[in-house]
Amino acid sequence: MVAIIGGGAAGFFCAVNAAKRNSQLRVIILEKSNKLLAKVRVSGGGRCNVTNACQSIEEMIKNYPRGQQFLRKTFHHFFTSDTVDWFTSRGAHLKTEPDGRVFPVTNSSATIIECLISEAVKFNVEILTNRRVLNILPVGSQFELQIEGHPSLLCHYVCVACGGFPKAEMFDWLTRLGHQIEDPAPSLFTFNLDQHAITDLQGVVVNDVQIKIAGSQLRERGPVLITHWGFSGPCILRLSAWGATELKRRGYEFEININWLPAESNHEILAKIQLTREESGFRSVESKNPFGLPQRLWSFLVAFSDLSIKTKWAELKAKEQRRLIANIGGSLFKVKGKTTFKEEFVTAGGLRLSQVDHNTMQSKLIKGLYFAGEILDVDGLTGGFNFQHAWTSGFLAAKAIANNV
């Protein structure tokens, strides 16, 4: 018998694959809440970004701030195309969006949930909700699972697929087994500003900026969205993921430097200003924006550079021009706090990967103990990467457990 702790993506994928591969194996899912696949349901804004269309393992692993070497090996066994085949061959048809994200054609996470539940029913997976596992005790070659408010359960194999935990002490029941953890930190969040005028520009998107975090090597390029509390968008989410540990250490208070025109050199910016002075000197700086930046942002940058709204290009003083160029190439903002990104968030950190066999997901310390999903020290950017790790690790644990019996 195998007990799978956690009725989320990784737990279900492990359960249904193990039960299908070995009909002799009794498979039980123990879920602490009264809900199954709760994160799958809300994932991707209710659409469930199942995986990513990336076909190259080397390209794929670049999307994981933690766990790259481990994934390079696990993805060889079960990759994005295997995920697509797995779901489509069971009637859950998928489509790829232009940015590579893969969703059910129905645009509803219910399609994925129904597919997983119907596989579980088909292969007699037993599902027990309201079963919080408190302790795993190795007893001879078996395990005794202590369950809150219920009698203990004895099983031959355990797969821990209980997701990420935000605090180190929440891992105590696993570290008692000798496993070590990398300290958890939230990932995939947006940056808050403390009452800054730029938040009046909420809704403005700039498609190509470069953002650096002062006092670190962290820098990203891509789209940014100005919100009523600060900054969001892919560039910010990537910074939050790569900087998850560092930004937690700084208490989410740091400075960012935004280059609003990273594609243009200082020389090119100066040349465009010169041309505008010559051709449109009679126009106000605020009304004649030579760089194609969104007009609301341009007006903000003009005001932020202490230029009067009436200043004409021909009248722009050298020091005013220097201030404007400096702000285009590097506006400084003080970040104070973060906001969870509603579409997708994960916990960085988790069980140390060096103690887990990447071929089987089995603990290197305790035979018969397996891990899958976000509990491991693996996390990805947004784009279907986190689910792909859940499917891959769940599949590998299932295969190893089913073959053992």
Ligand SMILES: Cc1cc2nc3c(=O)[nH]c(=O)nc-3n(C[C@H](O)[C@H](O)[C@H](O)COP(=O)(O)OP(=O)(O)OC[C@H]3O[C@@H](n4cnc5c(N)ncnc54)[C@H](O)[C@@H]3O)c2cc1C
């Ligand atoms: C809002 C949101 C949207 C997301 N959208 C996407 C997306 O579109 N694409 C993507 O790739 N990723 C997405 N993610 C990330 C993705 O959902 C997770 O990485 C993934 O669900 C991890 O799967 P898991 O099975 O490891 O953990 P979980 O899904 O967290 O499941 C773990 C389960 O274990 C149970 N559990 C915990 N402790 C115990 C215990 N002691 N005993 C018994 N049961 C226990 C929990 O109740 C839970 O049901 C999103 C995350 C969030 C929060």
